Amino acid sequence: MKVAIAGAGAVGRSIARELLASSHEVMLLERNPDHIDEEAVVGARWVGGDACELDNLEKVELHKFDVVIAATGDDKANLVVSLLAKTEFAVQRVVARVNDPRNEWLFDEDWGVDVAVSTPRMLASLVEEAVSVGDLVRLMTFRRGQANLVEMTLPDNTPLAGKPIRKLKLPRDAALVTILRGGRVIVPQPDDTVEGGDELVFIVPAEAEAELQAAIIEPAAPAL
Template structure:
């Protein structure tokens, strides 16, 4: 996969390093010459350019990239790049860093953003995930499809213990993507039995979250389990 990263600061370099290790082709764009440190990651291509300038992006042939990551420390710059990448260069996937959580409402598909990553919000969600049992916690939002990655930890005394995954009557358009059990990450199969303490991770549209929480918290107004 060919990935363009705008912003070669600590965040951009860290993302690039992970992607290079995974075998992807990475180019770092940086307008501040002092941040151009090709010796720190020689496997990546380094370009001295302003990612908000249409001319620089045209010279870099941004349309040839599969993914653009707007990782600068300036929310305005990240939004401009996201919009240009989508509207001018038809890049398939745009991921944008949100520096100030108060600006998160702007990082939508209207600005060309497919996935917005807010570090403060993500850290807060991870704290909630670590201490919340029985409550639905939103971990991440996928803007393009208006779907969320959500997690719920089953209480030890959950009435779902011993029930098969196939007996969960999930709301429409909701998918159980993994079960985390201790150190195990389980790809759920229909006959897998649930246990107290399981962390269930779902993809769900926002409008289905309340119904999903009711189903998983059974009983208490949730859908009944089907027989079998």
């Protein structure tokens, strides 16, 4: 997979290293000459230039990339990069970094953003996750489909304990993607069961979050 990263600061470099370790082809586009250091991310293609300028994106043939990541420290720049990548170069997947949570509402499909990643929101979510049992914690938003990645920790005394996944009454379009149980990561199969203390990770439309929480935390009693 070919990935272009706009912004080669600490965040951009870290993302590049992770992608290179997974055998992806990575290009870092950075406007500040002081931030260009090929030895800092060995194996990446480094290009000097402003990713907000159309000419620079044409020179690097952005249309040939599968994913663009707008990872600068400037929300305005990340929005411009996202919009250009989607509208001018038809990049299939655009991921954008949100620096200021107050700007998060802008990072949607109108600006070409498929996935908005807000570090402050994610950190807050992790704190909530650590202290909340039975609450729905939103981890990430996928703007194109208006769906969210959410987590719920089952109470130890959950009435769902021992129930097969195939019998969970999930809202329409909601999907259980993984179960975290102790040190295990479980890819759920229909006959797997849920247990008290499980951390369940779902993808769910925003409008169905309340219904999902009610179905998992307060399941309806079986008919007599």
